[in-house]
Amino acid sequence: MNINYYYPSWGMEYMTLEEFLKMVKSSGFDGIEIALDPDKDDLHRVWKLVKAYELELLVQHPFSKGNTPEELLNDYSCKLEKLMDLQPLMINCHTGKDYYPVAVNLEFIQRAKTLSEKHGIPVAHEIHRGRFSFCTALIGNYLAPFPELLLTADFSHWCVVSESLLEDQQATMDMVIPHCVHIHARVGYAQGPQVSHPEDPAFARELDAHLQWWKKILACHQQRGSMPLTITCEFGPPPYLHTLPFSNAPVASQHEINMSMRKYLTENLILC
Numbered sequence: 233m234n235i236n237y238y239y240p241s242w243g244m245e246y247m248t249l250e251e252f253l254k255m256v257k258s259s260g261f262d263g264i265e266i267a268l269d270p271d272k273d274d275l276h277r278v279w280k281l282v283k284a285y286e287l288e289l290l291v292q293h294p295f296s297k298g299n300t301p302e303e304l305l306n307d308y309s310c311k312l313e314k315l316m317d318l319q320p321l322m323i324n325c326h327t328g329k330d331y332y333p334v335a336v337n338l339e340f341i342q343r344a345k346t347l348s349e350k351h352g353i354p355v356a357h358e359i360h361r362g363r364f365s366f367c368t369a370l371i372g373n374y375l376a377p378f379p380e381l382l383l384t385a386d387f388s389h390w391c392v393v394s395e396s397l398l399e400d401q402q403a404t405m406d407m408v409i410p411h412c413v414h415i416h417a418r419v420g421y422a423q424g425p426q427v428s429h430p431e432d433p434a435f436a437r438e439l440d441a442h443l444q445w446w447k448k449i450l451a452c453h454q455q456r457g458s459m460p461l462t463i464t465c466e467f468g469p470p471p472y473l474h475t476l477p478f479s480n481a482p483v484a485s486q487h488e489i490n491m492s493m494r495k496y497l498t499e500n501l502i503l504c
Contacts, residue, residue: 240264241264242267267295268292268315288321291318291322312344357381361389368405385415388426392421415449417464418465426468469482
């Protein structure tokens with residue numbers, strides 16, 4: 233079974249890029265997923281170091297700015313095209329705004345599609361609060377005009393928005409899952425985007441719900457022959473990572489959780 237695992241740079245900012253890449257390589261991951269801002273980051277240096285460590289590169293694009301939809305779209309497009317010059321395996325975009333009209337958000341999706349086709353780089357739009365994909369109720373408005381739309385499955389956000397494990401939204405999940413080409417393996421629950429630890433028995437139900445969604449994504453990939461499936465073990469730092477009262481000390485190690493998540497997936501993300 234061909235599944236490639238990626239390590240997130242999110243939460244590892246205390247390390248130098250070389251220290252981070254060395255850790256990822258020694259931990260046995262296939263590559264990294266890193267958020268880059270072309271206005272601030274040395275893209276060539278990132279590309280050179282990633283290649284030196286023989287790791288694959290997934291790029292996140294969350295840093296668009298603008299006071300109006302037009303300004304945001306222009307900045308989104310400009311930065312997206314610069315990130316494509318890195319020739320990453322995929323770009324995972326934070327696209328649009330949850331409060332923009334559907335028609336406006338569709339302009340962002342169309343621009344990403346145009347640039348993706350121009351450069352030959354797949355663009356996946358992350359399911360995320362604050363973006364066009366923030367809830368299940370509206371997602372069909374984007375899939376209908378863009379049946380080829382690619383999504384990054386981070387269902388933890390939908391759990392928070394709906395305050396549920398989406399038990400009563402099976403039809404929507406069945407519609408969305410075939411569009412998911414990348415997974416953020418983080419487990420959310422009704423009141424937050426990240427459980428304290430995936431091995432905590434208190435969250436066994438949440439872990440199993442996410443596993444079943446991920447299995448369906450894997451099944452779709454196998455049916456299409458579009459392997460490998462890419463997965464980023466994306467448990468994050470505080471405030472996503474739970475902390476103790478008063479001391480604000482993390483309840484667990486982010487690195488240990490992500491290592492544990494990969495181990496769990498290699499043992500359980502299996503189709504019968």
